[in-house]
Amino acid sequence: MKTQGYLGIDVGTQGLSVIFADESLAIHATGDGAYAMVAGLADGCYEQRPGDWEQALKAAMADLRRKLADRGIEPEVRAIGISGQMHGEVLCDAAGEPLAPARLWCDARNEAEGLELTERMGVKFPKRMTATRWLWTIRNRPELARQVAHITTPGGWIARRLTGQWTLGIGDASGMFPIDQATLDYDARRLADFDALVAQAAPGLALPPLGDLLPAVRRAGEDGGALDAHGAAVLGLPQGTPLAPAEGDQPAALAGSLIAKAGTVSMSFGTSVVANSVGDRPFQGVDKAVDHFCAVDGKPINMVWLRNGTTAMNTIVEMIGGSLPAGSDPFAAVMPLVLTAADDCGGLVALPFLDDEPGLGVSRGGAAAIVGFREGNATPGNAAKAMLLATIFNLEMGSDVLTAQGYPRHEIVLSGGLVKTPALGQLVADVFRTPVVILACASEGSGWGAALMAAFRDRQRTGHTGTWEAFLAGHAPPAAHRFTPRAASAATFDRAAARHRRLAALHGPLEAALG
Numbered sequence: 001m002k003t004q005g006y007l008g009i010d011v012g013t014q015g016l017s018v019i020f021a022d023e024s025l026a027i028h029a030t031g032d033g034a035y036a037m038v039a040g041l042a043d044g045c046y047e048q049r050p051g052d053w054e055q056a057l058k059a060a061m062a063d064l065r066r067k068l069a070d071r072g073i074e075p076e077v078r079a080i081g082i083s084g085q086m087h088g089e090v091l092c093d094a095a096g097e098p099l100a101p102a103r104l105w106c107d108a109r110n111e112a113e114g115l116e117l118t119e120r121m122g123v124k125f126p127k128r129m130t131a132t133r134w135l136w137t138i139r140n141r142p143e144l145a146r147q148v149a150h151i152t153t154p155g156g157w158i159a160r161r162l163t164g165q166w167t168l169g170i171g172d173a174s175g176m177f178p179i180d181q182a183t184l185d186y187d188a189r190r191l192a193d194f195d196a197l198v199a200q201a202a203p204g205l206a207l208p209p210l211g212d213l214l215p216a217v218r219r220a221g222e223d224g225g226a227l228d229a230h231g232a233a234v235l236g237l238p239q240g241t242p243l244a245p246a247e248g249d250q251p252a253a254l255a256g257s258l259i260a261k262a263g264t265v266s267m268s269f270g271t272s273v274v275a276n277s278v279g280d281r282p283f284q285g286v287d288k289a290v291d292h293f294c295a296v297d298g299k300p301i302n303m304v305w306l307r308n309g310t311t312a313m314n315t316i317v318e319m320i321g322g323s324l325p326a327g328s329d330p331f332a333a334v335m336p337l338v339l340t341a342a343d344d345c346g347g348l349v350a351l352p353f354l355d356d357e358p359g360l361g362v363s364r365g366g367a368a369a370i371v372g373f374r375e376g377n378a379t380p381g382n383a384a385k386a387m388l389l390a391t392i393f394n395l396e397m398g399s400d401v402l403t404a405q406g407y408p409r410h411e412i413v414l415s416g417g418l419v420k421t422p423a424l425g426q427l428v429a430d431v432f433r434t435p436v437v438i439l440a441c442a443s444e445g446s447g448w449g450a451a452l453m454a455a456f457r458d459r460q461r462t463g464h465t466g467t468w469e470a471f472l473a474g475h476a477p478p479a480a481h482r483f484t485p486r487a488a489s490a491a492t493f494d495r496a497a498a499r500h501r502r503l504a505a506l507h508g509p510l511e512a513a514l515g
Helices: 050-070 109-120 130-140 153-164 169-173 187-200 229-235 249-256 310-320 331-339 380-399 401-406 420-434 443-460 468-473 487-504 505-513
Strands: 002-011 015-022 028-036 075-084 091-093 151-153 167-169 216-218 263-268 274-280 288-292 300-306 350-351 369-371 410-417 436-439 477-483
Touching: 002 153, 002 443, 015 050, 015 443, 028 050, 028 443, 050 229, 075 249, 075 443, 091 153, 109 169, 109 187, 109 288, 130 187, 151 153, 153 167, 153 229, 167 187, 167 229, 169 249, 169 288, 169 350, 187 369, 229 249, 249 263, 249 274, 249 288, 249 300, 249 443, 263 300, 274 380, 300 380, 310 331, 331 380, 331 420, 350 380, 350 487, 369 380, 380 401, 380 420, 380 487, 410 420, 420 436, 420 477, 420 487, 443 468
Parallel strands: 002 075, 167 216, 263 410, 410 436
Antiparallel strands: 002 015, 015 028, 091 151, 263 274, 274 300, 288 300, 350 369, 436 477
């Protein structure tokens, strides 16, 4: 049975996946391919070989075809979307061949360059931004830098291999270099300032301007190229099949959560926590807790990221689970107790800092704690809930500057591991005093976002009109769960959050006391 639809490709940190969705965007099958980090690197160094991504793509397509064949489906792909891990540094020569393994978003070798560029440019340059990596490469690997003709990201490199073109979606591009919201292109003034810094720091290299090395910026619905002969052979699809602009995983995940309207916040709770807020205007100034990029249509996104997510709570749950009979599921046993625990956790207050938390000024981990134990409140539900609330309160603290600047927050779309216990969405609604929804597609992620972008590109290419926001609204499924803030609980959490802030302010002396 021939089925028309869309291919979504997701180039992740841990592996590559592909999905095939029909014209209604229902997913029929997925395929997977694997790759590994380059071995033997020093601590904090993370690299992958671009060629491994292409081999994984071939393997994933073969896996997808087997699964579709088992269901009697012959796919007819109308368009292709790509999502990829953001902030990588893929350095290529004039022929488009990689000159070295790609440094990934988690590579920590350029923190100093990030701080330097942030101070010089007056806008946040996280250490993971591609431009900060490029400045580090210029200073530390000048012989490599002088060979570079193109710089792109993992998603952009796959797009180049499939189309022969150097283009990139605006969301992924904003993770390479800041975007000017007036032009929806790289910030020309800051590009010139970057080139002046390079000329001063490495006058003998005579490098091209950074703007000449970066891929061309494209927005959702615009031309991301079409499969050339090589791309057609890699995917086993007809030459000329159109591509949406390759996007980063965070913008694609927003698309997969059907978020495009200012005032909607995507919160994902897992081992780390991310809150992406669609803004109605550019952010003013620099804040250590907030990073900035763009949605796939160019709208500004403010991102609050916590390294310390639900891991501390999970640790408590698993510790309690150690006393359960063999084979028991600790989460099945403890999470109902969390749901029934008092909102004030019996007076317990927690710090979840197993690791550092740069956005909140926590320089070192290892100081997670629960304080306030007294007779009668030392229960599993209180302890686990206090640790979960500590993470939610930290996210609220990181969002303070957005509240202060008056950014709208009308609705929170919740995803990640937390939604395995959906009723916990009520805590988020109460703490942030904002309605929370969990969508039926909450687990689909950036791969489905890539398929959505492919469908939108197909519509624009075939003459349909309409905005990205309207397109997503037309595909919104009913909410699987919806939570409205409860006034009494919100007031209790306000008091608990104030206690948490006072305790968090003592983290420095606590860290020093622990040595």
